[in-house]
Amino acid sequence: MTERVGFIGLGIMGRGMAANLLKAGFDLTVWNRTSGRADELVAQGANLAASPAELAAQCQVIISCVSDTPDVHALLLGDVLTSAQPGSLVIDMSTISPQGARVCAEALAARGIAFLDAPVSGGSEGAAKGTLSIMVGGATEDVERARPYFEAMGKTITHVGRVGDGQTVKLVNQILVVGTMLSVSEALVFAQASGVDLERTLAAVSGGAAGSWTLTNRGPQCIKRDWRPGFTIDLQQKDLRLVLQAADQIGVPMLGTGMIFQLYRTLQADGLGEEGNHALIKALERLAGVEVGGL
Missing domain, CATH: 1.10.1040.10 (N-(1-d-carboxylethyl)-l-norvaline Dehydrogenase; domain 2)
Known part of the structure; x- marks a missing residue:
């Protein structure tokens, strides 16, 4: 079964990353706090969610790329935690504290939701070109599940260790x-x-x-x-x-x-x-x- 992919956070990095997921042919749903940033992606075929909760309820893979640890916690420990279905995979591609990533993983695991921390490097150029370096922390089976999505966004994907090690x-x-x-x-x-x-x-x-x-x-x-x-x-x-x-x-x-x-x-x-x-x-x-x- 093809998984529906949700992407939250369409800033300098997220816009290019989401565009490359869409270009790779994935069924993509997006949400951003400033909704106008989603217009170009929607015009290219992405679905627009009304809220993070709606996106999390509809998608089996949920990717976030936001600013800081408090933003990630507000998002993942709020709407995503309460709305995502057991068996879903959450991938946070923000840069946050290693301990902050572990807090997310523990809370999501209690509801049967897998988690990877997968911050990126390569700047807006790499995000646009799909050539990012992606540093992934988490379980091997979750990394392999996520690999097709990583390969759409990055050129160098490295499983570096446990949750938090990516950060x-x-x-x-x-x-x-x-x-x-x-x-x-x-x-x-x-x-x-x-x-x-x-x-x-x-x-x-x-x-x-x-x-x-x-x-x-x-x-x-x-x-x-x-x-x-x-x-x-x-x-x-x-x-x-x-x-x-x-x-x-x-x-x-x-x-x-x-x-x-x-x-x-x-x-x-x-x-x-x-x-x-x-x-x-x-x-x-x-x-x-x-x-x-x-x-």
């Missing part, structure tokens, strides 16, 4: 992302102050040992001063808060990540929270008295 691995990912973005920012400020051609500099270093996804995708945006978000500063800060909280619980120092969190905080204080997370470079520009690119 832990996503926090590892975010430590690496912001650390790399700091390096890219420092390098471009240095290049600008030194007077070398920025585009030629990127061409020279991108193919060598210094190359990275962040350099290739965000470096040109910084040079062009294009701050459109693949992932916003506000969302990045939420993830870094989760990193620092988890690190505090296990007693691990986060020297670089803590500093980057504070640099982003200065940008938030200036009202830049909706800009892309690559706008981290602005904090370094202010310290250096140098503005990168803009030509």
Whole structure:
């Protein structure tokens, strides 16, 4: 029997992910708090639910992609918990605390509902292209049940361990992302102050040992001063808060990540929270008295 798939949360990431499920031919029902964001998907053949409870009651697989741990708990421990049928599978693709994922799993399991935490990486570009990296925590049989849906949305699907482990691995990912973005920012400020051609500099270093996804995708945006978000500063800060909280619980120092969190905080204080997370470079520009690119 073909399962009906429900998708809740059509933000920067969710819209592309849901579109790829629809493109893959799945029977898709969607819901978003701002209903207008569903219009394009509905025009392409998706069903629109009137509420999360209606979606959960109608679908055997329920996927969520919302902002933070409290949002996931309000959704999954509310309408989804009370409306989903036993035997359903809930897949949360938000980035939340590992413990928050385990709370969801325990509550849903009490009603015979399976749960996976499956956060993603790859930015809005990866969501749109279906090339996301997906880090999955949960039981092997549930991961295999979900695999066709993951393969519609992502290119690299890794079962990393138990429920909650997906979130832990996503926090590892975010430590690496912001650390790399700091390096890219420092390098471009240095290049600008030194007077070398920025585009030629990127061409020279991108193919060598210094190359990275962040350099290739965000470096040109910084040079062009294009701050459109693949992932916003506000969302990045939420993830870094989760990193620092988890690190505090296990007693691990986060020297670089803590500093980057504070640099982003200065940008938030200036009202830049909706800009892309690559706008981290602005904090370094202010310290250096140098503005990168803009030509």
